[in-house]
Amino acid sequence: MNRKRTLIPDAFRLKKRRFGADNLVGNPQHGEVQDGPPDVKASLESLMTLFPRKLFNDSLPQIVFKHQLYSLHSDKTLVDKQVNELRDKGELLVFQLGFDSGAFALVFHADYRAKVLAGEAGRDTLGTVEKFLDKVLPVCSDLSFSKDKMLKQFLFTDSEITQLVKSGVLTVRDAGSWWLSIPNSGRFTKYFIQGRKAVLSMVKKSKYNEILKNDLEERRTPSQVKMHIKYHIHDIVGAELVECIQTTSGTLLRFVDT
Numbered sequence: 276m277n278r279k280r281t282l283i284p285d286a287f288r289l290k291k292r293r294f295g296a297d298n299l300v301g302n303p304q305h306g307e308v309q310d311g312p313p314d315v316k317a318s319l320e321s322l323m324t325l326f327p328r329k330l331f332n333d334s335l336p337q338i339v340f341k342h343q344l345y346s347l348h349s350d351k352t353l354v355d356k357q358v359n360e361l362r363d364k365g366e367l368l369v370f371q372l373g374f375d376s377g378a379f380a381l382v383f384h385a386d387y388r389a390k391v392l393a394g395e396a397g398r399d400t401l402g403t404v405e406k407f408l409d410k411v412l413p414v415c416s417d418l419s420f421s422k423d424k425m426l427k428q429f430l431f432t433d434s435e436i437t438q439l440v441k442s443g444v445l446t447v448r449d450a451g452s453w454w455l456s457i458p459n460s461g462r463f464t465k466y467f468i469q470g471r472k473a474v475l476s477m478v479k480k481s482k483y484n485e486i487l488k489n490d491l492e493e494r495r496t497p498s499q500v501k502m503h504i505k506y507h508i509h510d511i512v513g514a515e516l517v518e519c520i521q522t523t524s525g526t527l528l529r530f531v532d533t
């Protein structure tokens with residue numbers, strides 16, 4: 276699968292500034308929050324319960340974007356630090372899925388391995404994929420791999436690299452390099468982007484371009500929203516596509532006009 280690294284329109288890209296996100300942590304599924312230091316692993320596990328496994332026939336690992344964690348923890352530096360620590364320990368894998376150069380997908384290593392091997396069962400690429408999972412991922416947390424590194428450091432042949440691309444664990448970045456990839460994740464990316472756009476439109480079409488978060492969660496979603504609306508709310512808040520305003524009635528989400 277050759278996925279070009281094209282970006283979606285600026286209106287849907289990650290912003291560099293924060294817009295008053297809550298300095299709160301808690302259960303993102305049930306909306307329970309409490310003051311306290313960030314526990315990124317616990318937040319990841321909670322966010323991943325919103326991932327719709329059944330929508331993809333349980334063929335994908337649970338995927339969360341790093342910026343979704345920013346909707347729960349206002350200190351980006353501490354979030355990034357803990358994400359890097361989990362990555363260095365080999366517990367977490369990071370992916371660049373291509374729709375936005377600033378959006379990084381996070382998947383637990385064990386979940387990724389299980390889903391990749393399940394998808395490879397009975398295929399002629401299984402042996403090469405197992406070699407990659409056993410030899411490369413435990414010692415290398417890179418987002419991409421050069422041909423030189425694959426050939427000389429990890430001792431893969433050209434034909435084996437071709438098999439890894441065929442299996443979907445690598446996808447072409449440019450001539451002579453490949454991104455680490457999640458096999459069969461194209462439909463997820465499509466649903467994620469169209470869902471983000473639809474939920475943002477719901478906010479924008481509300482009176483004064485703003486809506487209480489609780490009210491948005493309870494609204495009937497259009498057909499373009501395939502995933503849980505709370506999954507998308509954590510996205511648009513963390514990506515700063517909406518401004519969060521604390522009111523006596525709860526958190527107000529206001530569309531950010533770019």
